[in-house]
Amino acid sequence: MNRFLLGIMLIVLSWDTLSASERTILIGPKTIGPGWKDNILIQPEQFKNTGVGDMLTVYTIEVKRTAQMAFQDPKDWQAVSPEYGAVSVQGPVKMKITEDILSRIKERGLILGGHDYKITNVTLIPAAEIVETIVYKGPSLQMKDDWSASQPINKKVFKDVQLGDGIKFIVSKVQPGAAIKLMDMTWNLLDPAVNGAALGEDGFTWTISEQSQLIKLQLAASDGICMRVSGKGYKFEKIAIVRCTAEPDEDLSTAQRAPKEYKLQPGELFRGEKVFPNDWSGNLRLTAEPFQDCTPNDVLVVSYKLLPKQEGVWPKISFRENTGKWQDISGAEEPVWMDLNGTDIVLPFDETILDKLMTYGLVITGLGFELTRIELISAQ
């Protein structure tokens, strides 16, 4: 009996320890290249133990100075909350899980998109491991729509800030289009990433990910002012330091892994593992750019693996022009579907196909297979 109780206690203790750590839910790398065209869906099951107040952190590398990250709902590709539509990326990007966000991600998962950065991993930290300490209690200030208001902040407020902390600007009366701007003592931008950054009901958290940011917070004029909070469409109330006390969880067994990334070889237009599930949701878009020098009789060779057979599902593929209408690449009124039996598909270019490829590019759609490679072979 005692052993049984001890066992239960150990299980509870270990579960508690597990749940109190920073748990990795996505293992990269996943490249989010230029032009808002790359993204990755974190599956809903990764959020099954997530609660309101937990913190999602996206760790990044190879970040361009103008990089932006979007947190999108797979339902309609809209931002899960307005302030997460285009977040400047300067290091790790954090998102606090609100009740509304939680219901979305538990049901449908979360899309990470944007441009010009690479994800190394994504983690979740339980709310219990996040400590918010109020370091500035006012006066509060209404940020007018003409951006004219600004609140000076003394450097003493930030004396305990450490690398990795978040500086949270707590706000109220948030209007649509609300934005925050942080300036230094000389009214220059404190951080180019916080120049009209969108904010929501939960305020705005500025993550201190570099030593240089810490130094800026200690650079003050003779009056001690090191920061000026400005913006529009909200009431500035308080500042808190947000610190995470969780330790990284070494167990990665349940984490989702990003698809392998391959370097394309000459002639290759795609290489990887792109699943075209049986619900018809899969497609791959190629722009007209790689087809600009094509000639008639060039061919496209499409390699794939069939997904495990499912009753009543016949794997098929279809080639469409890359416009809003997705007309069949052959010019046919109705889409042409090719049955897949496991052997490569070869698409020869006649004049119609060539014209469409060079003008619009190509969309591949279908079901029941995993696309592994697309190669463009010249007739020469």
Place this chain on the structure above:
Amino acid sequence: MYKMNGLLLFISLFSMFGCSNNETVAEQSEMAQTYQLVNPNATAETKKVFNVLAELYGNKIISGVTAHIDWNNKETENVYKWTGRYPAFNQYDFMNIHASKDVNPKGWLDYSDDTCVREWWNAGGLVGAMWHWQVPANNGTDKTSSPGTKPTETSFDPSKVFQSGTEENKIAMPQLEQVCGYLKKLQKAGIPVIWRPFHEAAGNTYEFEGGKAWFWWGAKGPEVYKQLWRDFYDYMVNQQGLNNLIWVWTAQTKDNVWYPGDDVVDIVGRDSYTALQYPLSKEFKQLSADYPTKMITLSECGNGDEVKMSQLSRIWEQGSRWSWFMTWYDYDYNEGNSDEHKFADEQWWKNAFAQPYVVTREQMKELLK
């Protein structure tokens, strides 16, 4: 077959440009006669610029950039830094007239000080202007040109701009007078302006189901838009006496029904951020066929979100003969937030200026003498 076409194209181009000087001059002269300014009272300088455009059309392409947001020559300096030469054409934007110091003491720029434009013109550069005309947003505080019902969009009705007594008229006329004032100053200084208002009116109406206009001037459809253009033309030319304007209308392709008319348009433009040589060539041919009495120009271009603009040499080889090309400005590059120019980088410009058919500012200065 495609290669054969390429060969035929090369042969035809060779025969076109490889002919004797006399034939070329005759063809050019014929071309120049084909294209006429719509304003019979155009100033001598304006006629001169237009005739230079017409003479070059088909044989050369004029290099151009869009100014950094509004009223400066920053983008031209980028090109000079990369290549040692200036583009021939700089296009300004009246987007921020509400923040001009002559009408707004808290403003951050001053359109009434046109030193940058005068300097550019005096150095031999062509002057252009467009207008991202901003009107009050539905929330009453922001300014925007995006139509819609959201707080940050505008329900501004383009059909009421010239209707006395309407809210739209009360908002629009002071702005219009303000812009006319700046343009009159340029006219007085002998500076013609290649004028491209109300651009991309059809938006993506014809691109996909559910497509629509993305600027308020296109929000009520083609008939309202055409009337707006014609009233606008009448106001500026006939009522305000602006005779230094060369009027450029921007096509979205497949939007012929939006064309305001041969009598109020001098040049037809196309803006492209899928600027690949093959589709550009098709669009050029289509626009040339649709508007045979007008020169056709690439009024905006640059790398898009998904495709990198073709090298100018490839665009030319494919058969496009745009009057000018005009790369878009990069806010982040100009503000020091980015190391790469998003729309057209150093390498692209080096390729462009390596081509003998690309006209620089230095060459334009000679042509305008």
